[in-house]
Amino acid sequence: MSSHTYDYLDGNAAAGELSKIFAMDVTAAKGQCAHCGATKRFAEAHLYMLGPGVVARCAVCEHVLLRLVNVRQRVFLDVRGMTYLSLDAAQLEASSDLDA
Amino acid sequence: MWRVGTVVALHDETATARTITLKVSDWTGHLAGQHVDVRLTASDGYSAVRSYSIASAPNSETRIELTVERLRDGEVSPYLTQELAVGDRLELRGPIGGWFVWRTQQTEPIQLVAGGSGIVPLMAMIRSRVSACSAASFRLLYSVREPGAVLYRDELEALSDHDHSVSVTYAYTRVAPKDWPRPPGRIDAALIANTTWPSNLAPTCYVCGPTSFVETATGLLSASGNSSDKIRTERFGPTGDRQ
Structure with missing residues (x-):
């Protein structure tokens, strides 16, 4: 997949859909690509939303990090493209303080 | 929800x-x-x-x-x-979203780069700076099709000319006002060099616009020495349609 087609968004755009599943905001979370090992914020991933679901690809190697598909009353989440996702609990607490 | x-x-x-x-x-x-x-x-x-x-x-x-x-x-x-x-x-x-955000505790220089309606979340940052009486130094590079398409023009003018809350540079891509110093065109390396914070000040950069604009702006900011982990982006997609 060429990154010069400009048909992608960034991880931010999936945050609403992912909020159905995750209690914490994932856009600021760091995820490691299982293919190239790059560790980036999820917000930096390249996001493709034109298919039947959402596909997030690594901004460095374009390997699939995450797929999210809604089928009737079920939501399928495939995150095998990420070795891990690390969330900053302190920052999230700070942001909820600001929100209050 | x-x-x-x-x-x-x-x-x-x-x-x-x-x-x-x-x-x-x-x-x-x-x-x-x-x-x-x-x-x-x-x-x-x-x-x-x-x-x-x-x-x-x-x-x-x-x-x-x-x-x-x-x-x-x-x-x-x-x-x-x-x-x-x-x-x-x-x-x-x-x-x-918890990544493409400016928090009032941030004190480093802030470089905002907007393409068209990409100004919207950046305007929230400028307004937040004003309402929090923050001393953070803000610069905005606003690429827009023509003068009539500029959003928040009066407010930006007041904030830049009178309050000095933000320093604004317009870059017109199709039609520029009469006697405008720069002919209409896309943002380029010279514009980035002349109007954005020098990279040695380690500004945090927020870039928002259509995907192709964000790619161009991010590339130019990186080429002028800004570290990629100081550049935060929000893309609209190929047409500017927010998906």
Whole structure:
């Protein structure tokens, strides 16, 4: 997949859909690509939303990090493209303080 | 997770962009740069969801402002900019996003780079800086098609010329005002070098616009020495349609 087609968004755009599943905001979370090992914020991933679901690809190697598909009353989440996702609990607490 | 917002005011910013003020009674507050998802549902059950950046600064009120640019072939934006009326209700999800945000505790220089309606979340950051009386130094490079397409022109002028809250550079891509020093064109390395913070000041850069604009701007900022982990981006997609 060429990154010069400009048909992608960034991880931010999936945050609403992912909020159905995750209690914490994932856009600021760091995820490691299982293919190239790059560790980036999820917000930096390249996001493709034109298919039947959402596909997030690594901004460095374009390997699939995450797929999210809604089928009737079920939501399928495939995150095998990420070795891990690390969330900053302190920052999230700070942001909820600001929100209050 | 879907909330209901009631339209309390409508304001035309340009011939194609409208600011919608919503009262959301259970709003818990937001951060500058965050967005909401708006869901419209037709009488036959068909629904469409689009993301729109919040234009207003975080405050203690239960009101938010969204500025929506009408897209010619859009499915949602023509309704929001032409048919929506005061008193109508909209379904909202959010606030969303914890990365493309500016927090009032940040003291480093801030470089904002907007392409077209990419100004909207950056305006929330500028307004947040003002309402928090922050001393952070803000610069805005605003690439826009023509003078008539500039959003928030009067407010930006007041903030830059009188308050010195933000230093604004306009870059016109199609039509520039008479006697404008730079011919219309896309942003380039010279413009980045002359109008943005020097990279040795380690500014945090926020870039928002259509995907191709964000790619260009990010490449230029990187080439001028800004570290990629200091550049935060929000892309609209190929046409500028917020998906």
